[in-house]
Amino acid sequence: MSTPFYVSPQQAMADRAEYARKGIARGRSVVVLQYTDGVVFVAENPSRALHKVSEIYDRIAFAAVGKYNEFENLRIGGVRYADLRGYTYDREDVTARGLANVYAQTLGTIFSSAAEKPYEVELIVAEVGNAPEEDQIYRLPHDGSIVDEHGSVAVGGNADQISSYLDQRHREGMTLGEALKLAVESLSRDTNGSERTLTAEQLEVATLDRTRPQQRKFKRILGRQLSRLLDEHGAGDGGKSADGDADAGDEAAADAGGAAGESGAPGAKSGKPDAGSGSSEGSESSEGTSDDA
């Protein structure tokens, strides 16, 4: 039995943080933006079945990047937490703040417990209010901190660059189409400055729409509706996105079924970096090029 080397607490924490950040930086990004009628989530995700964005409760949704099994576990935990709380008290008593707190405690405990591997995930929990001022967006990094965000936020591989791009261009009162267009522009910029084209098939888009008559405000934007929104604003911009919502209802209902119907390729989710996921780390170049095409 060998004597372990002494590692200072600072060093141990720094190592864990670096480990988690590297894992997160490997995946593609998710951006979340406020628009007039709510909050829109846009993720680059070729899989139709393995979601990065999901419904938690009536007004609350969840987005995540990093290791799929870890954030899926947290997502289900969140759904159970929300449903139990709503069942015990009332549906109104389930809030994003409460959920974000529970996530933060969970991530924080795991991060600082030497016996556990830190989770390589970064989460966003958002709640749509009755008015834009009441919308809440929380970002939860891997270490259990909570960041209260406003307007726009990005997490994942290229988060720093995307965030600054969004910060410069996002403004209040954008329509859904405008916000979606901005989100796609930001996601399609690579670290090296080149741009890729993202098609509807490569995107996972969902909204928390306060104008939705149903109690559950979450809806996925899929297929034709998504292509139409992208085309409309890719070309002439300007237009209306309000009417996009009108027929959204029908497809929304169909979405759940459609989503799981085709059980997509497993593994598709681990999303890949096209070389160099830019952000923080510095050492990512080695991972960046790793897996899939």
Add this chain to the structure above:
Amino acid sequence: MEANTRSTGRLPAAFLTPGSSSFMDFLGAHSPGLLPGNRPLPPVQGAIEAPHGTTIVAASFPGGVVLAGDRRATMGNVIAQRDIEKVFPADEYSAVGIAGTAGLAVEMVKLFQLELEHFEKVEGAQLSLEGKANRLSTMIRGNLGMAMQGLAVVPLFAGWDVDRQKGRIFSYDVTGGRSEEHGFAATGSGSVFARGALKKLYRDDFTENQAATAVVQALYDAADDDSATGGPDLARRIYPIVTVITEDGFRKLTEAEVSEIVRAIHERRLDQPDGPRAALL
């Protein structure tokens, strides 16, 4: 059990255990006391007095199914509530109507709705209509102890089967026995009369509006002969709850729509108090 000194507010293990998509299973594992069937009932003499809901009827038509219920809750010979609602959406494509002990039934519906929603959120897909009907069966069976004390809950479940593209109706007994009904069904104290009425009125080529009219006629007849079933209260504007489930999902008819049907029926019954006559042969 070790003292809870290490609690950090993180999600307890049960929340993060993968496996089940059922909220009831989760509740059973994490806080079994919250499950309705798990509450011990003190021994009591005789039946417990509590408000009971009464008649629910359903009828299918080519594009879907209608489910309707009267508005009365009774406790013995007292009308406990005259505007109770006993028909609820279970999810986007199904609805459940309840007869029996109102308090327990409403809680059962709440848990059933949550069970379906929870599954949908966790799995990303809805349960099949059969699957939903079976879950409801399990819940009724969980209430068997209470049922034997006189606190039975007997629902009627109707929904649009997305796979088979048709409306379907399921009826239950107190032990959770489930049977699919073809055409029409009724449950509750006035169900005998309602079923008799529907038997004479029902046709399988109904439109949505005709099906809605037929179920309201049936409720009218039930109220005519069963003291625990409430008829339409024109003075107080309390009309039956009528819901329709089609390919487009669940829809509750507005008060104005139901009022129109009710008034038309009422008008005709001023001349013919027993309602429409069926042909003899």
